[in-house]
Amino acid sequence: MDKEIIKLISEAGSVAIFPHVNADGDAIGSSLALGMALRNSGKKVWVYMEEDIPTVYKFLPGGELAGFYDESADTADLNIALDTGDVGRLGSRGEGFFMAPCTINIDHHITNTKFAHLNHVNAVSASTGEITYLLLKKLEMEINADIATCLYTAIATDTGGFQYQNTTAETHKIIAELLSTGINVGEISQRIYDNTTYEKLKLTAKSIELLELHENSKLAVVALSLEDIFSTGAKEEDCDGLVNIGRSIESVEVSALIKEKSNTEIRVNLRSKNYVDVSEVAAIFDGGGHKRAAGCTIIGTIEEAKKKIIEAIKERL
Numbered sequence: 166m167d168k169e170i171i172k173l174i175s176e177a178g179s180v181a182i183f184p185h186v187n188a189d190g191d192a193i194g195s196s197l198a199l200g201m202a203l204r205n206s207g208k209k210v211w212v213y214m215e216e217d218i219p220t221v222y223k224f225l226p227g228g229e230l231a232g233f234y235d236e237s238a239d240t241a242d243l244n245i246a247l248d249t250g251d252v253g254r255l256g257s258r259g260e261g262f263f264m265a266p267c268t269i270n271i272d273h274h275i276t277n278t279k280f281a282h283l284n285h286v287n288a289v290s291a292s293t294g295e296i297t298y299l300l301l302k303k304l305e306m307e308i309n310a311d312i313a314t315c316l317y318t319a320i321a322t323d324t325g326g327f328q329y330q331n332t333t334a335e336t337h338k339i340i341a342e343l344l345s346t347g348i349n350v351g352e353i354s355q356r357i358y359d360n361t362t363y364e365k366l367k368l369t370a371k372s373i374e375l376l377e378l379h380e381n382s383k384l385a386v387v388a389l390s391l392e393d394i395f396s397t398g399a400k401e402e403d404c405d406g407l408v409n410i411g412r413s414i415e416s417v418e419v420s421a422l423i424k425e426k427s428n429t430e431i432r433v434n435l436r437s438k439n440y441v442d443v444s445e446v447a448a449i450f451d452g453g454g455h456k457r458a459a460g461c462t463i464i465g466t467i468e469e470a471k472k473k474i475i476e477a478i479k480e481r482l
């Protein structure tokens with residue numbers, strides 16, 4: 166970790182933290198953990214979200230730090246983007262992010278564009294949660310049970326519950342440290358995993374029904390229109406994790422979830438198992454991510470997006 170980053174954070178009187186749009190467990194967990202640690206050391210802290218905290222992560226401590234950015238927002242001494250690969254992932258807060266006299270970008274996406282004044286990108290790290298843990302250690306800030314709960318959630322969700330290839334010995338060492346603060350893993354897991362709503366379950370059923378296998382069953386595709394999503398009563402955030410349905414099929418190397426955001430805007434989530442670098446596929450459409458998990462937005466109809474994605478993946482299988 167850059168000494169200058171440590172110095173800047175230590176010396177800042179006020180800090181605003183920016184997780185990526187459609188914040189996931191890693192983005193929210195890391196942001197609230199860092200936010201609480203900085204607040205506990207006497208700084209003024211804001212966590213500026215693009216959307217409300219997803220229902221599943223409302224249990225996390227530190228939620229009171231979260232709010233929405235608008236033009237009347239106070240300018241912090243320092244703005245920190247967490248888990249954010251490029252400026253596009255800041256959504257409508259992109260301009261606001263650069264308002265501070267100094268900006269820092271802390272992330273683990275291999276495709277990170279290093280858009281801030283100071284950038285700490287470690288693509289080997291399984292999660293921004295791990296990097297945030299190491300950052301707090303360097304800052305010599307106390308990691309209490311509340312902060313540990315947020316970091317545990319960040320790391321557990323980005324490693325698929327410690328199942329993905331990105332999980333390392335370092336991941337488990339950090340988790341051991343977090344557990345020693347007395348957090349209750351059973352309780353946190355229940356909050357994260359055993360909380361499916363009936364509507365989300367119906368959306369899952371719909372996704373299974375719509376799932377298609379291509380390329381000798383090595384590619385799984387689920388394309389969801391807005392009508393598909395809302396007819397089940399589910400919310401947009403309920404689409405989180407649906408890409409794993411295809412991934413769980415034995416023969417599948419790449420799973421794609423293609424989701425209509427509007428008539429002209431299609432969001433694509435990609436997962437791979439062993440050899441296809443999906444961050445390359447996402448990059449074709451100006452998206453990004455990791456080798457095994459990436460995403461992009463395609464302008465067009467859902468059918469057009471589906472065709473383009475299948476074509477791009479086909480060559481790599």
Ligand SMILES: [Mn+2]
Nearest residue numbers: 191248293323
């Ligand atoms: Mn992440």
